[in-house]
Amino acid sequence: MVQRASARLLSEIRRSHQVYSYVDVISPTQERTRLPATGGDVSCDRTAAIRRTCKATCVDPLGTLVPSGTTSLLTPYGTELRPYRGVRYAPTPEHPKGEIEVLPLGVFRLAKVSIQEQTGGSPDIQLEAYDLSRTVARDKFISPYVIETGTNIIDAIKSILARTFDDLSYDAISTTRATTAPRLYDVGDDPWDAVTVLAQSLGCDIYFDVEGWVVIAPPPDIDALPSPDFQYIEGERCTMLDLSRVLTDEPGFNGIVLTGESPGDELPAVRAVAWDEEPTSATYHLGPYGQVPQFITDQLIKTAEEAQATADQLLRNLLGFSSQLSISGIVNPGFEAGAVVEVVRERAHVSGLYAVDSFNIPLDAKGTQNLTLRQKRQGGG
Known part of the structure; x- marks a missing residue:
């Protein structure tokens, strides 16, 4: 979550600052090489089978890193990428070059390398990588x-x-x-x-x-959180650049009907139901929206208590898709999918707490951050 970024860094990104980013390349034999990143980004989507992906552009002025064979460092045969992004603070007597604070953006297995070279120029190396869930899935x-x-x-x-x-x-x-x-x-x-x-x-x-x-x-319960992880509140030092809002009834589920069938014993099937019980919610199941349940069968659940606890937790993953925001802003490198942000923009009639479902973190200084959010709780709720 955002809390892993220091208060100092979160304050620094709200004003003009110097971006610092790089990619550590780690060979199967643990050889580590640091490359400056000139482009690309890390993308994270909690609804995707592979949660994090990385695309990075690096420059190799001496041509020493351009792969020459299958055993070269930058080949997709077990090499890992670990990108980082943060800031370089203003120089101080203790840190005359400026203290650096960076955050890890993920551990990725290199999947594709592309080399582009123009006459008279240094080779550009394009790297594509995926988090380790893809390696598990391929095995x-x-x-x-x-x-x-x-x-x-x-x-x-x-x-x-x-x-x-x-x-x-x-x-x-x-x-x-x-x-x-x-x-x-x-x-x-x-x-x-x-x-x-x-x-x-x-x-x-x-x-x-x-x-x-x-x-x-379990996914975070927005209603149980005492405060958001980060705020986009219009006014001075707000890092939000623009906003778009979508209201939809797809997928629209506001309830879980879970049946637990445990083969191998003589226990009867159990059933649990969980609904959006918040009267102020647009998808309140006793309101005009009605009841739109998702049905799930699970063979590992054998008691009513287990069924109800699981249904309640799964419901948190569903609620909020009826009100979605897309935001672009100054890059916050400390996000994790599932983080909770507060967004306030009066002209768009936006005021509430939102869960971060997807976002990107550019590796270059000029890139902006795009976030997809879903609402679970109104501001002041």
Whole structure:
């Protein structure tokens, strides 16, 4: 979330400042090379199967980094990219060149390298990379894979991911929920899809964060937050450049109807329903909008309590799409999808708290940041 940026950095980006960015390139043998970034960006979308992508343009004035073979550093055969963006502060006696503060933007596996060269100029190197979920997804099951009865769900997720990466770090909830019957994955099945479904049964998102940790956690509850992570309030030092607003009834779900069917035992199926219960919400289920439920069946849920808790958490992922904002502004490098921002712009009749669903972070100083937001709570709610 935005809190990982220091208060000093968040204050600095609200005024004229010097951008500082670079990309660390790490070989499979842990050789590290730092490249200045002249263009490109990192994109993050919490609704996408691959949450983060990176495109970077780097200049190689000496031509020493242009790949000459499959073992070169900048080849898509296990090389990682770790981009950073931040600011260089004004010089001080302690830091005559200006202190630098940067934030990590993700851990990516290099997927494509393009080299462009014009006569008399230095080669431009275009890099495309994806977060580590793509690597997991490409590592398909090559033989039937079974999760045994009674396996803790978090342990099952870790076991699947360990097929691809045996040294991952986790920021995960704890749970006592376990499988009630063997789960079989066929040859060719997608392991990332498998762990995504397992996490969803706990009411959780799963993704790789900017440090390469695996996060397994419920989506943030806007109504439970005491304050937003960042503010775009019109007036002095507001970093919002423009805004567009869309009101839509697609996908429009305002409820979850969840059925838990646990094969392997004699327990009857359980059912839970969760609705948008906020009377001030445009999609309040007892208001003129009506009831638009999404139906979900989960074979890992076996009690009414588990079903209700999961339905309540999944509902948080649905609400707010009826009122969406697109914002462009000065770049804040500290965002994570799911962050909560407050937006106030009187002429557009906008005042409320919004969840950040997608955004980009340009690597060059001239780029602007584009955010897609969805509303969950009115200002002052």
